[in-house]
Amino acid sequence: MSDKKLPTVWILGGPGSGKGTLCDKIVSKYGFTHISTGDLLRDEVNTGSERGQELVKIMKEGALVPTSVVMELLKEKISSKLGSSKGFLIDGYPREKQQGEEFEKAIGPVDMILYLESDDDTMVQRLLKRAETSGRSDDNMETIKKRLATFHTHNDPIIEVYKSKTVTISAQQTAEAVFSEAEKSLDTIVVAV
Numbered sequence: 575m576s577d578k579k580l581p582t583v584w585i586l587g588g589p590g591s592g593k594g595t596l597c598d599k600i601v602s603k604y605g606f607t608h609i610s611t612g613d614l615l616r617d618e619v620n621t622g623s624e625r626g627q628e629l630v631k632i633m634k635e636g637a638l639v640p641t642s643v644v645m646e647l648l649k650e651k652i653s654s655k656l657g658s659s660k661g662f663l664i665d666g667y668p669r670e671k672q673q674g675e676e677f678e679k680a681i682g683p684v685d686m687i688l689y690l691e692s693d694d695d696t697m698v699q700r701l702l703k704r705a706e707t708s709g710r711s712d713d714n715m716e717t718i719k720k721r722l723a724t725f726h727t728h729n730d731p732i733i734e735v736y737k738s739k740t741v742t743i744s745a746q747q748t749a750e751a752v753f754s755e756a757e758k759s760l761d762t763i764v765v766a767v
């Protein structure tokens with residue numbers, strides 16, 4: 575991927591901070607390929623495979639799936655899109671410092687990290703609202719608490735390592751305002767489609 579010099583942006587933030595919502599807006603303007611590791615894992619679960627059954631247990635506990643599994647799915651997806659992509663938006667990755675290191679070693683360097691910062695209450699309220707329609711097995715209070723705990727354990731060390739490339743945006747504003755801040759930063763590394 576380094577040979578093609580496609581821009582790569584990681585989107586970080588706690589559960590319900592608005593990562594997916596922001597990615598949809600970025601895709602509309604910049605034509606990036608959006609890859610959510612949560613979606614990749616849910617796709618695997620939906621195949622009904624043995625591996626999928628193991629994954630759903632981990633996700634219901636709000637814990638992290640082994641990096642080797644996530645990396646394998648990510649690499650496959652990125653390879654399949656390389657020919658047509660204008661850049662990659664990697665949503666919900668890395669979840670721990672080591673995942674970032676492995677990505678840069680195996681796939682290529684990250685250009686920018688957009689970190690959506692929010693207090694827990696806001697994230698919980700959004701997820702409980704989404705739970706009314708999402709059908710996600712991890713959108714319930716018990717699992718949400720565990721997802722938040724996992725996030726708080728691992729996020730700061732990631733931001734510390736990548737602070738020179740990280741842009742922190744308050745997630746506690748309208749989705750449009752979040753996008754507007756993201757745009758200002760993205761415009762410094764890419765041109766809109």
Ligand code: AP5
Binds near residue numbers: 590633746
């Ligand atoms: P994943 O699917 O990535 O879940 P998550 O990180 O918990 O984030 P969500 O998808 O729930 O929320 P979001 O931040 O995208 O917010 P959204 O835009 O949807 O991961 C699930 C699980 O998979 C993990 O717990 C883990 O087990 C595993 N996993 C995933 N990646 C992994 C990895 N790399 N390594 C290991 N394990 C991994 O918005 C949420 C709601 O809020 C929506 O209803 C939306 O409409 C609303 N909303 C969004 N923005 C705003 C706003 N600005 N104002 C008001 N409402 C808003």
